[in-house]
Amino acid sequence: MSIFQIKQKTSGAVLWTGSAHDEKTALDAMAREAGYADYASLPDQIRAGGVQAAKLDLIS
Template sequence: MMSIFQIKQKTSGAVLWTGSAHDEKTALDAMARDAGYPDFASLPDQLRARGIEASKLDLIS
């Protein structure tokens, strides 16, 4: 089952990406692909150094 994730920059609180993914790693990779990179590991060090966090947003009704 896929979950909804929101990825934010820790220092500014800016939302970088929101979407569905199987887990945090695939969410981070999807965010990077949307930004034009092959995967999260390919992001420039200066972007990753600022701190990026992925939060699961699933709501239970």
């Protein structure tokens, strides 16, 4: 698994950070933590501004 950070494109606000297998599962995990079934279930106005999922490269 990798660590992903999801940000709102318009404001740059971090919406979620956590581990996931890929970008799609990261978006679904973010939505579940917000109380939705998956990313596709989020209201249109939330998805309209766009979100960006980035894989974080953490080096120790």
